[in-house]
Amino acid sequence: MGIPIYYGEPPAQLRALMERLVFCTMPYGPGSYFSGKVNAGFVYTMNAPRKYYEDTLRPYLNNVENLFKLALHGEVRSYASCDTLQVNDYSLYDMSWFSESDKKQHRKEQFPADLKECFNMGAELAA
Numbered sequence: 001m002g003i004p005i006y007y008g009e010p011p012a013q014l015r016a017l018m019e020r021l022v023f024c025t026m027p028y029g030p031g032s033y034f035s036g037k038v039n040a041g042f043v044y045t046m047n048a049p050r051k052y053y054e055d056t057l058r059p060y061l062n063n064v065e066n067l068f069k070l071a072l073h074g075e076v077r078s079y080a081s082c083d084t085l086q087v088n089d090y091s092l093y094d095m096s097w098f099s100e101s102d103k104k105q106h107r108k109e110q111f112p113a114d115l116k117e118c119f120n121m122g123a124e125l126a127a
């Protein structure tokens with residue numbers, strides 16, 4: 001699943017999926033209605049740098065990922081693509097907090113590695 005970070009959290013669609021998916025596997029008692037095993041890969045994307053992801057977002061995301069683990073009984077892995085290039089031309093928008101040249105350099109140097117990591121994660125989870 002590709003999950004952009006909006007206002008410091010995953011978007012409402014992930015929450016909606018989690019509520020419906022987890023609820024239908026869980027009785028109000030011990031055990032589970034689901035006897036299968038499904039692995040899941042989470043790919044987060046965000047403007048923020050990796051340090052913010054690790055220090056601030058991870059605790060909340062751990063809770064979300066643990067719920068999927070509990071419901072699906074599989075492995076849950078995640079990867080974060082940080083400091084993303086949000087638009088191609090920053091001069092067209094009011095985005096003065098960001099340096100377009102830094103963003104473009106990061107895109108050129110880091111994004112191909114991010115794609116490779118995500119591809120490998122998906123392949124391992126599906127194997």
Ligand SMILES: Cc1cc2nc3c(=O)[nH]c(=O)nc-3n(C[C@H](O)[C@H](O)[C@H](O)COP(=O)(O)O)c2cc1C
Pocket residue numbers: 004005006007008009045046047048084085086
């Ligand atoms: C409504 C909205 C809110 C956002 N809030 C954040 C945020 O809180 N932190 C962050 O790092 N990036 C934030 N972003 C940037 C996105 O996480 C970033 O562009 C991401 O790489 C891809 O999202 P997109 O496919 O919607 O462009 C926000 C983007 C949008 C559209």
